[in-house]
Structures are given as structure tokens and as C-alpha cells.
Amino acid sequence: MRRNLRHATTTIREKRERAVAEVPDWERLRDRGAAIKDATLSDLAEQLLTLEASVTRAGGTVHWARDAEEARTIVADLVQGHGSDEVIKVKSIATDEIELNAALEQRGIHVTETDLAELIVQLAGDTPSHILVPAIHKNRAEIRALFQRTLGAELDTDEPARLAEVARLYLREKFLTTRVAVSGANFAVAESGTVCVVESEGNGRMCVTLPEVLITVMGIEKVLPRWADIAPFLQLLPRSSTAERMNPYTSFWSGVTPGDGPQAFHLVLLDAGRTDVLADPVGRQTLRCIRCSACLNVCPVYERTGGHAYGSVYPGPIGAILTPQLLHLENDNANTLPWASSLCGACYDACPVKINIPEVLISLRGQVTAAKPLDVEGVAMKTAAWLFAEPHRFEGAIRLARLGQGPLVKHGAIHALPGLLGGWTGTRDLPALPPKSFRELWRDRVNGEQA
Amino acid sequence: MTIDLFLTCLNDALFPRTGLAMVSLLERLGHTVRFNEAQTCCGQMHFNTGYQPEALTLVRKFVHDFRDAEVIVAPSGSCVAFVRDLYPKAAEWAGDEQLLDEVRRLGERTFELSEFLVNVLGVEDVGAAYPHRVTYHPTCHAARLLRVGDAPLRLLRRVRGLQLVELPAAEQCCGFGGTFSVKNPETSTAMLADKVQHVMDTGAEVCTAGDNSCLMHIGGGLSRLQSGTGVVHLAEILASTGAAS
């Protein structure tokens, strides 16, 4: 698995660098993207009301969902209200976030994912491990076996082309017979009520045009004020995510058009913790995210732990800051995520909307630490701060440590430490403290000069 | 010029040789070096691990200790990046306007060694000699937060007898990350394993960098594997005149 992931992230990382290098003013484009998002976020309530008015004017219906539960109920009610027990879906992380599929299945609504990788994940009863390539943890042989088992396909090879064909035939049938589709949205334009989905397979386009009813679930942070605001993102997004100059498929729709496409359109605006993120002056930049996954692909920690280690639909660096914020730092797993980073800063460099992920990580670490009872680490940190507060205390501590290290030192290095620090010396040596600290040597020197 | 040395707690306690090298190098270039013995630690470890009130105390102490300094130079990209990049954030988050103002002015005169030599003093040839095969690891904070760019390489290229070999995947993090390596030892080790392998692939005798924390990590891995490759801080190479090493 790790090898699949390493290979994929390395390839895409190199391709992305080339794609980005082609744009002469990439830095300015990033600034522009960040600025548009920031301006929108600072005026979010207004923008959303404008969006609601525009969508309504265009013949669509807007629903407001405070949390995941509300969003799930709205969608399920809509599907059943339109007399259907089946939906096809466009790949969407927002619907993964609210665990929509399980909720629909529970209400007796059968769900078919139409994105190839999502379909694989769904058939395997698995969870996605990457925002953009959800089935990155599966190899061809596994996929072939899966298709044979679940779709009854006869496959004598695991050639990608053959695998794709099997999926295509299966999906074509679904497109033509299913009446309700569910999608996410990459952007929505407030002034016109236009919703936009970008994708690379074209299956999403089928979903938003063929069925009679289209239900879109969108995080409230996806709104943009004007049409013109989309342009920079259509450059930033594909280069950052798939290292392409343009997305193969970009679909736009506004409300409904009689005789063309779905005849009913519902837009579900999902809050689910986002307004609270907005209230945090450091954390709010997280909401600029356009889910391009560039940060995942450059992250050395993600590369080695994989997406499932994050226990959330948002893996990698963005997951490490978004998940704990959406969950209000109340969930134990989410609370450890801000530490899943060496703070190397590669994600910040890669992010097309310049989210300072390390900064947000540090801020969240502070919030979690301040809220929890004092533990061993806390005591150690407070002691260290106390020692550092006065140079003579610090110097005394160095002296003491020098005396204490005696039995641990072998050939000038420490090979095993007790307790919390044991993980460190499990695989690496630590240099022993030298006979004199710099300040002692400095003092010797000053005294020598005076003598 | 009079240069205030910010030695950082780690260098003071564990790597005093780097400090001595800084002193002899800067003096050789004709400058006066001061070391304010009141200094201890910049507070980075506390801030980055989530102990911000404790860090803030150390930020204030640092500001106090270095108030009179004309320029502050440190053998650590990471600690300099902390002072320059995160001190303003720490002050902002604490809502302390006066501190913010002070740390901004302080940040403008705080430098990592290589950027100070190349960008401020305008020297690339520091008159060093170091007849060894050397590879250079650009540490994350120096490279990404300070953007020191090729300053260290320019300096190394002018060292007599030094054979510089390129490190594959140089810009990848070694996995140290301060307390990250203690809290996530397996992931950190996996990152270190790649770094150490790349260093060994170069066939270098010495891996250098501008930060003893990263070097301690890489060196710890090299030492455990008994690789024969050592780690030496950039300052020590630049101070060396080739007599002994």
C-alpha cells in the first residue's frame, strides 16, 4: 500500500511542479485565489443569501442544513419525495463528510457511485484514502477480483482499459435508468446561482444532465461572489490537483431549464461546523480550501501513513487542520491530528490558496493543550520553560544532565533512553552532552583574555 | 560590525563546537562577536508543541535579552525562522500590540548564518579550507520559511578542497520536527530512513546543514547504521582552515 502511495504521490508531485512552472505568475495567481476566498469568507452570510435568491430565481430550491444529520434527512426526504429509491452520485467529499451513502441505504435508497475510484471503494465496502484518488490503496489485481465478485464480470486480465470498460458498461445502465442524482459542488456563483463541478471522467456530467432530479450538497464555503471569480480557480485547481492545464470536464448549471437536463434542482447548503471555523481568526483560512489535494501529495507524513490513518474523509495536511475544527476539537482522534506533522512546510508551499497549514496546526495544538488536563508532557514543558526563564537554572540543568547521563553514554553517544524518549533512541543515537557548554567555554575565553 | 550571537539552547548544551566555529569565523571576517549570557531559548519547542503561554514568556525574554543588539546571528535556520516568522504571530495571537511592534523590529535584524554572510555581508569566500567530500541538506525551515536559497551552497563552493556532491531529494524533510520525532517515532523513523539512505548514496564523508537539530537527527540515524558518514554543522566547515578536522 505504502509503495502504491509513494509512487503515485511522487509522480503527481513532479508533474504538478512542471504544470505550475508553466504559469509565469503562479505566485500572483495564488495570491488572487486566496484574496477572493478571504473576501468572500468575510462576507459569507451576505453571499449565501444572494446565492439563495439567484438559485430560487432560476427555478431551483435551496435548503439549509445546520449539521450532517439535517443534511442527510433533507436529501433522503427529497429522494423519496420524488418517488425514487435509487440515486447515482457524482464524486463528492461533502457527501462523504456527512456519511450520506450509509444514511440513504438505511432509508432503503440504493446508491451508486459513478466516479470510477469511488465505485471501487464503494463496491469494496471501503473508505476513500485520498481526496482525489480515493482508491489509491488498491492495485489492479485487487480491483479485478473485486469486479468479478461484485459485478459478476468475466475478466481474464487486469489491464486498466478492460477494468474501465467493465465499470463503464455497469454505469451506463445506471445513468439511463436512475431518476435522481446527487452531486457535490466545487464552486457556486452567488450573483447567477450557477453551480460548478469539475471532474476528469465525464461521469459527473452524465449525472448532472441525464436524471430528472438533481440534488447538490455543498459546503457553505464554496460560494464565490461573481462569475469572474471562478476564472483563477479553474487555473489553480487542475494544476494543483491532477497537474493538468485544464479539467477534462467542467460542468455549470443554473437552476432548471425546461426541456433540458434535470427538471428539479435542489441545493443543500451545509454548515456542519463551518461557521465556527469562520469565527477562529487563525483557523478560518482553512475554509479557503478548494480540495485540490496538492498538500497530500507533497506531505512526507501522508506519504508514509496513508489516508486512513487520519480517520476522516479529509486526510493529509488539510485533514489534520479541517477535521479537528469541524469536530470542534471534541473528538479524541481529531484532537491528535494537529500533531501528525513535522511542520516541514511543504504543504504551505504547495497550497494554491496559500493556506498556512503549519500555522493553523500550531494554533490548534495550543487550543487542544490549553483545554486538556496537565499530563507528563505538560509537566516536562512547564519545567523546561521554568529552567529557560533564568540562565543559571538552564546552566544548572545542563550540569545535572551531564552527571545523570553517565550510565547511558557509550562511545560518546546515547543509544537508549528510558520512558517517553525511548521511541527516539529506538532507531537513532543521541549525542552525549559534551564536558562544557558553550557558555562555559565562552566564559573561559573571556577570563583567559583578561588574565 | 558588532554581532550578537544567538546560540540557541540546543547548541549551547550539546554543540558548543558550532558556537566556537561561529565566533572564529565571524572574527576572522573582521567583526566583533558578543554573547549575552542572559540568553537561553527562543521558545520554539514550546510554541510548536502547543504550549503557547510558556512560549510567550520566552519570547518576551528573548526580546529583552537582545534589545540592544545591532544584528543577531544564529547557527539555526529553524530558530531564526521562529523569531522572524512566528514571533509576530505569537504576539498577534496574544493580542499584544507593543510586543508585535518590538518583535517585528527584532526580526528585521535576526539572521541565519548563511544568509547573513551572503546577503548581508556580501561574502561568499570566507577563506575556509575543508578537503572532504560533502553533501548538503537544506533544512525545511531555512529553505521554506527563510528562503535562504542557494546561500549555503555558494559558501560551500568557495571552500578550498571541498568536493560538493548533490543530495538526492534534498528538499524532503528528515522527519525530526522537534517533538514530532518523539511523539510519532515510527513515521519520523520512516522519513529518516529515506534521508539517511540518500546521504549514504552520495558517498559523502560528511553531511552538512545549517541546523544542528536536523543534523542531530540525521547523524543519529547514520550513527546507528554505523555508516561511517558524519554530520558537521555548516559553521564548522566555514570556520575550518583545513589544518585539522
Ligand code: SF4
Ligand atoms: S489545503 Fe490547499 S493544497 Fe490542500 S487540498 Fe486544500 S487547497 Fe489544496
